[in-house]
Amino acid sequence: MDIRHLKCFVVVAEELHFGRAAARLHIAQPAVSQTVIGLERELGLALFERTNRRVELTDAGRALLGEARSVLDRVDGTLALAERLRLGTAGRVNVAVTPALPPTLLTELLAVFRAAAPDVKVVAKSVGDIPDPLTGLGGRFDLAILRGQIQAPGIASVVVVTEPVGVAVPASHRLASSESVSARSLGGEPLAAFPRGAAPAEFDRIFAVLAAAGLDDVGEIHESPPGAVDASLRLVAAGEALSLKLRSEVDAFGSSGVVWLPFADVDLSVVVSAAWRFDVTSPATRRLVDALSSWLNQRT
């Protein structure tokens, strides 16, 4: 049995006329006869009762018509799904996400993706601070949202947002009333930060910049798990430490015992970018990237 057989059967059943059925199928009438006869032979059942003047469904034909239609419906469904997969309006995109992004960014991005392609299943997976998740993890990811920018052959990327790092200060602290702080003024203050081992390059870059701006005596460092922004900020709120943070991270922190101050003399910006393999991208990924870039343009 074949889809061709079923299609032929269904159309003849609808027309009850071999000639018209043939016209609808864009084939000649004898082909229709042959196909129906072939199906009847294979099933061992008469599907139609033909007089030379009228064609009628047999009871068996009536019973099988529904089944045949459901097969064809499923086939159409399959083709439709293939179409959507091809166009990128359906599918699955695996997104690698680094922790410690601006707190609302991921949900914003997911909303953008959902709006652009509701039937695309976006699976965001938090990865450690891997230099290049796209190629590094056996290519299991289609898209990556990272801090910094990837420099690798075949990898395209776009900056999603860039936000300056400042200092989270307890409301009771002597610096809390300032407009901004200098690097040097952090001297001797206890700091809450992620452990150096979690992202040595980032860690060293930050303190190199601060040192260059005059911070020579770094105070004690309270380590919190990477990505655990709240843990650091609770220490700050308790007056136990200062912490390098994004303004949005402080804003998102519920309790109000913390003040965010920009640096006056150094620029510690966090750049968040999206990256994907430029050569091999699934249609769904391509569509998400397009949605992302048009969202960025529109937001200027």
Next chain:
Amino acid sequence: MDIRHLKCFVVVAEELHFGRAAARLHIAQPAVSQTVIGLERELGLALFERTNRRVELTDAGRALLGEARSVLDRVDGTLALAERLRLGTAGRVNVAVTPALPPTLLTELLAVFRAAAPDVKVVAKSVGDIPDPLTGLGGRFDLAILRGQIQAPGIASVVVVTEPVGVAVPASHRLASSESVSARSLGGEPLAAFPRGAAPAEFDRIFAVLAAAGLDDVGEIHESPPGAVDASLRLVAAGEALSLKLRSEVDAFGSSGVVWLPFADVDLSVVVSAAWRFDVTSPATRRLVDALSSWLNQRT
């Protein structure tokens, strides 16, 4: 796209190995490659990611696998239904039924049919007293349950039950205490009966037999619609008339003001038979007929 394509796709997806898939499909390996490639071309999607050492489903392949399986399931369902239709364990049988059968007979027969073939839809339709519903109504019926026996070429029949006609008498009537009645003793009594026009041959046969046995002055006749046994019996219960009835009809009549008496001198038996076209019978009809005859044999 073709069922062959889908089957091939599903098997390869299950085996993740073209050679083994070919073995399961009982074809050579290149045919499997060609078929899968053909499907991928048609859909415009890569379904598998092949290294020479490993075969994996792509995301698109994973998404389509379920669809493909559901198509194949429906196809299997269709073939299974065809099989059952061929064997007669599924289908539809149109049964022509004459009114005025013994009251419980039809439900008994339907129960027998249901037990023999639960998935066969038995549609009983009451027809007037047509001499031969099998051929007379454009052959729309597969089976007929009738009074009397059909004598027609190509029609097979079997007697289902035969039951004597007696007289339903009001409990207060002078005859009510008799063991039986003679034809002559009905002389002058008002009778409740179906109108002669409903079945002239039957009507005339009955009264000819009664006349031959000595009934020469038939009383007034109250007509009830054919098949309206209760209407006649209510007249009897009210003492307004006698009525020719089957014992089972009187037994089935709820109220108890009616007595059934057999005839002492005439034999007015109702024969109920099932009839079907001997040459063209659908498998389901054949199965029901078989069930009926084995039920009759077993009931001896």
Next chain:
DNA sequence: TTGATTGAGAACCGCTGCTTATGATCAACG
């Protein structure tokens, strides 16, 4: 490097499914 494994490509061939032409049958109609 060598051998084994595995998927893809090439060449061939028979079956199948489409075509056109024709036949058979029945209803409608003059």
Next chain:
DNA sequence: CGTTGATCATAAGCAGCGGTTCTCAATCAA
């Protein structure tokens, strides 16, 4: 009652497709 038209089935021919076998290319293990 023969004729005509409509309709489905059959016949014969041809092209394409799906299968085969043989072979190659790439990769991994030894």
